[in-house]
Amino acid sequence: xxxxxxxxxxxxxxxxxxxxxxxxxxxxxxxxxxxxxxxxxxxxxxxxxxxxxxxxxxxxxxxxxxxxxxxxxxxxxxxxxxxxxxxxxxxxxxxxxxxxxxxxxxxxxxxxxxxxxxxxxxxxxxxxxxxxxxxxxxxxxxxxxxxxxxxxxxxxxxxxxxxxxxxxxxxxxxxxxxxxxxxxxxxxxxxxxxxxxxxxxxxxxxxxxxxxxxxxxxxxxxxxxxxxxxxxxxxxxxxxxxxxxxxxxxxxxxxxxxxxxxxxxxxxxxxxxxxxxxxxxxxxxxxxxxxxxxxxxxxxxxxxxxxxxxxxxxxxxxxxxxxxxxxxx
Numbered sequence: 001x002x003x004x005x006x007x008x009x010x011x012x013x014x015x016x017x018x019x020x021x022x023x024x025x026x027x028x029x030x031x032x033x034x035x036x037x038x039x040x041x042x043x044x045x046x047x048x049x050x051x052x053x054x055x056x057x058x059x060x061x062x063x064x065x066x067x068x069x070x071x072x073x074x075x076x077x078x079x080x081x082x083x084x085x086x087x088x089x090x091x092x093x094x095x096x097x098x099x100x101x102x103x104x105x106x107x108x109x110x111x112x113x114x115x116x117x118x119x120x121x122x123x124x125x126x127x128x129x130x131x132x133x134x135x136x137x138x139x140x141x142x143x144x145x146x147x148x149x150x151x152x153x154x155x156x157x158x159x160x161x162x163x164x165x166x167x168x169x170x171x172x173x174x175x176x177x178x179x180x181x182x183x184x185x186x187x188x189x190x191x192x193x194x195x196x197x198x199x200x201x202x203x204x205x206x207x208x209x210x211x212x213x214x215x216x217x218x219x220x221x222x223x224x225x226x227x228x229x230x231x232x233x234x235x236x237x238x239x240x241x242x243x244x245x246x247x248x249x250x251x252x253x254x255x256x257x258x259x260x261x262x263x264x265x266x267x268x269x270x271x272x273x274x275x276x277x278x279x280x281x282x283x284x285x286x287x288x289x290x291x292x293x294x295x296x297x298x299x300x301x302x303x304x305x306x307x308x309x310x311x312x313x314x315x316x317x318x319x320x321x322x323x324x325x326x327x328x329x
Contacts, residue, residue, distance in 0.1 A: 020078035025078050049107050071085075073206070093114065111132050146181050147178045253271070287302060
């Protein structure tokens with residue numbers, strides 16, 4: 001596959017990284033980390049709405065999953081609490097369904113999270129406590145449905161992730177108005193969420209790679225930088241391969257979300273997500289080894305990215321689940 005980012009996509013990525021640099025999510029997190037739960041930054045919501053990112057996938061904007069992917073990776077790199085991909089995919093789904101809330105969601109006036117029904121509760125949702133409602137999708141007897149849940153009751157979750165809160169939505173079947181969707185929509189949403197969750201993990205892994213290379217060039221043992229040691233060089237090289245190969249595989253998956261037929265799309269998504277999540281987890285573990293004792297401290301940011309990557313690895317399909325999906329094809 002001959003693929004590369006366009007000039008517009010590179011500019012989009014640069015602009016989003018620049019905004020996140022100026023409005024450092026980690027600095028905001030550190031202000032309340034020991035005292036209160038993390039919340040979505042209102043400034044981030046306003047920025048995403050004004051930039052058209054929340055409506056990126058809707059017909060009015062006409063963006064693609066590759067466009068969204070460069071922003072998802074940037075938010076993972078910055079450890080942003082804004083679930084940008086979830087909100088953008090949710091806005092696309094509401095627009096596709098024709099629900100009146102679609103416009104307010106795309107403009108950031110209404111934050112609608114996205115979840116899959118899983119029995120009496122939904123799948124885990126990031127920053128659920130900050131959402132005004134949820135678009136819940138489900139598949140019954142080969143038919144796809146969506147229901148908009150307003151004023152939901154949440155089942156809070158305790159996770160490793162300190163950069164985002166997580167919860168499930170309590171689903172009262174008798175109170176939900178299920179609307180039928182075009183066949184294949186639920187699988188498309190499932191594939192998209194999995195790919196963008198892996199992009200978030202990839203962004204965190206890229207940040208850890210940079211942190212580790214910088215640290216290895218500064219930390220000295222026996223009068224020389226540890227980055228000059230052969231073993232450390234190999235560790236950093238392995239991390240770089242994991243990040244770059246993971247990024248290439250996920251770009252291919254994002255392109256498949258936009259262009260491939262359903263079966264090929266799901267296959268590409270599972271293959272990329274399985275590899276990228278596994279690679280990101282290895283990068284996080286290696287970063288901790290190279291940093292040594294300093295990486296274990298509460299004050300260092302390494303553990304925040306490691307925790308986030310581990311939770312990304314566990315939701316929207318684990319590595320084992322995506323590998324099993326590939327074998328079942």
